[in-house]
Amino acid sequence: MHNVIVTGGSRGLGLGMVRVLSSAGYNVIAIARQESAELAAVIQDSGRGPVHFRAFDLCDTPGIPGFVKALRREFGSFYGLVNNAGLGTGGLLASMPDAQIERLVRLNTVAPVILTKYVVRSMMADGGGRIVNVSSIVSFTGFSGLSVYSATKSSLVGFTRSLAREVGKVDITVNAVAPGFVDTEMTESLHSEQRAKIMRRSALGRLVAVEDVANAVEFLLSDKAKNITGTVLTVDAGSTA
Amino acid sequence: MSVSVRSTILSQFEQVAREQNRKLAPLSDDLVLMDSGLDSLCFAIVVARLEDALGFDPFGATEDARFPVTLGDFIAFYEDAAK
Numbered sequence: 001m002h003n004v005i006v007t008g009g010s011r012g013l014g015l016g017m018v019r020v021l022s023s024a025g026y027n028v029i030a031i032a033r034q035e036s037a038e039l040a041a042v043i044q045d046s047g048r049g050p051v052h053f054r055a056f057d058l059c060d061t062p063g064i065p066g067f068v069k070a071l072r073r074e075f076g077s078f079y080g081l082v083n084n085a086g087l088g089t090g091g092l093l094a095s096m097p098d099a100q101i102e103r104l105v106r107l108n109t110v111a112p113v114i115l116t117k118y119v120v121r122s123m124m125a126d127g128g129g130r131i132v133n134v135s136s137i138v139s140f141t142g143f144s145g146l147s148v149y150s151a152t153k154s155s156l157v158g159f160t161r162s163l164a165r166e167v168g169k170v171d172i173t174v175n176a177v178a179p180g181f182v183d184t185e186m187t188e189s190l191h192s193e194q195r196a197k198i199m200r201r202s203a204l205g206r207l208v209a210v211e212d213v214a215n216a217v218e219f220l221l222s223d224k225a226k227n228i229t230g231t232v233l234t235v236d237a238g239s240t241a
Numbered sequence: 242m243s244v245s246v247r248s249t250i251l252s253q254f255e256q257v258a259r260e261q262n263r264k265l266a267p268l269s270d271d272l273v274l275m276d277s278g279l280d281s282l283c284f285a286i287v288v289a290r291l292e293d294a295l296g297f298d299p300f301g302a303t304e305d306a307r308f309p310v311t312l313g314d315f316i317a318f319y320e321d322a323a324k
Contacts (some may be wrong), residue, residue, distance in 0.1 A: 063303060121285070121288075121289040121292070122289065122293075124285060124286045124289045125286065125289040125290045125292075125293055126258070146302065166282070167282075169261070169282055170286065
């Protein structure tokens with residue numbers, strides 16, 4: 001059974017991915033700082049593939065090599081990595097505390113890059129794998145109050161494209177998904193007016209559900225996507241169409 | 242220990258060259274790695290495999306990780322780290 005790591009797997013999009021990937025028969029390793037009641041329920045009642053929780057704070061970047069080593073010892077080789085964990089802190093750049101900016105960049109950009117470094121090495125040694133980075137449509141559309149978040153999400157697109165070129169020869173694919181606004185805790189701060197506006201402007205007249213994004217991730221991990229690499233799959237109900 | 246480090250390294254060079262369809266130059270201590278026939282991706286695979294086989298990665302452990310020039314330097318780098 002293929003091992004797939006999902007970061008930020010305790011809530012929101014990540015939890016949805018854990019559910020879908022378990023149903024698809026993967027052995028899912030959910031990483032988060034803390035286990036949530038929802039994730040505990042998924043672990044109890046997992047789909048075809050078992051779900052495991054391992055606690056780790058990805059802001060602890062010096063701890064990442066040892067953490068990945070321990071996972072490899074425990075679970076064996078990695079087939080997939082989904083870099084989903086991220087902060088969605090919003091606020092006008094002009095008034096955002098510097099420490100908050102650095103924390104956003106650390107968790108949303110530096111941590112997935114370093115985590116990928118150590119996981120991809122293991123994939124290279126084993127001769128293949130799949131990496132999916134969770135970006136966002138704001139990386140190409142822009143959204144007032146999300147400049148730093150957007151910068152981090154754009155960084156993952158550049159990372160995806162170049163890494164795909166680096167590791168393609170060893171049969172590792174690297175792709176990104178760019179979700180539109182999804183109903184999760186991260187977007188609950190949007191006013192109902194903003195929410196209505198986003199829905200109105202989307203081609204399909206609705207918001208994207210967590211499962212839509214999780215299904216896109218499952219597709220990119222599947223054998224059906226074996227010849228897709230270095231691309232961004234937008235899942236936004238046509239918001240950017 | 243040093244004999245096994247050396248033989249592990251040499252067998253990884255040969256295996257990765259085979260897998261990546263590279264023509265490997267005859268392996269000797271004074272072989273310049275850039276002339277070995279392996280490219281940077283091959284070396285990344287070799288280093289990842291050696292970490293599995295030997296249990297350590299001397300490149301990850303140092304801040305100043307300049308890549309060794311010759312095969313002899315490469316082997317010595319691993320043998321020193323194994324001490």
